[in-house]
Amino acid sequence: MKKILLGLGGVAVGLTALGAVAVRLPSVQDRLFDRALEKNFKPRAAALWTGDGLGVFFCGTGSPLPSLKRAQTCTAIFAGGRFFLVDSGTGSWENVQRAGIPGDRLDGIFLTHFHSDHIGDIGEADLGSWVAGRAAPLMIYGPTGVDRVVNGLNEEFALDHAYRTAHHGKAVAEPRSAGLAFTQFDGAGEARVFERDGLIVTAFAVKHDPVSPAVGYRFSYEGRSVVVSGDTAFSDNLVEASKGADVLIHEAQANHMVEKMQAAAAKAGNARLAKILGDIPTYHTSPTDAARAANDAGVGDLVLTHLTPAPDNAVAKRLFLRGVDDIRATHVKLAEDGMAILLPKDGGLEFQSY
16 A cells, blocks of 8 residues: 555656646647636626626725735625726725626726725726726716815826827727716715616715715615615614615724734834724724624625724634624625625525635
8 A cells, every 4th residue: 555655646746747847838838828818808707797686796805904815995886787886995906807897887986985995996997997998987976075086086197098098099098988077975964876777876974083974875776785884983874774785794893803903013112003003993893893783774694894904814704703693693794805795686695706
């Protein structure tokens, strides 16, 4: 038996060595690259835009604290063959592209507020959807102040737009559809801010002081509904706006972990970081409070996102969710970049990954 195992081991080593030699051959390299290209350019998330109900794709589930596995916050909502982004954090548009989602189907971006980790990739979303064939300037929906964000970004990227048109021509980079437009609302209460082809989007105020206004959104389509909290402390407005929703996508900050990070920063002599880490618990929601909000609203599933700090291994995930089981034992999930949810109009719910 020992001789047989040694023989098999020798074969495996030989095959590995042969493979290492083979990949040095240009013909093998070309063949592998062609296969990768074929796979990469094939749409892989078609169920999101061909479905008859709502779809959700998590293009960013992180926060300003760095994570190698998570872009900053961004949630895509699909309805009727089109999709919208809720916020557009840095790195999130790469995840949209990586999933093979057609950029020309992007119909707008709903901003919850104007912190940098929620607006950092608007320029990339603009460029990616524009050269993909978007027919008009990209509409940005948001509370008071969105005009300043849009006007600033249009000026920031004006030269880039001109360069793209000069390089690729109007057939690919049509100047009339470049850049951003905006729809602004006051964000002080609850208001229907979008209605078209059966999709209704309602904005509602949340608690993110001193950031004001700050809002969440409820998307309703074909009898299904998804709520995105935006950044908020525990909010009675959010609970009321989420009543009976199929899915509540709620931000979550594990303050018991943040406290340890603050102490570690102070011990290391980093007083500025310690001050920031001491401030942020006041305007975010703990996982246990998010579970309580989901229970109070009677939602079907709770999905936690904007995860602070990012729980990127099994131990961190258990620590992040500590105490949640005591409040809500089932139908709780941590979002991951590339995760999707399908909500057909006839009912049911399916999680996928792209």
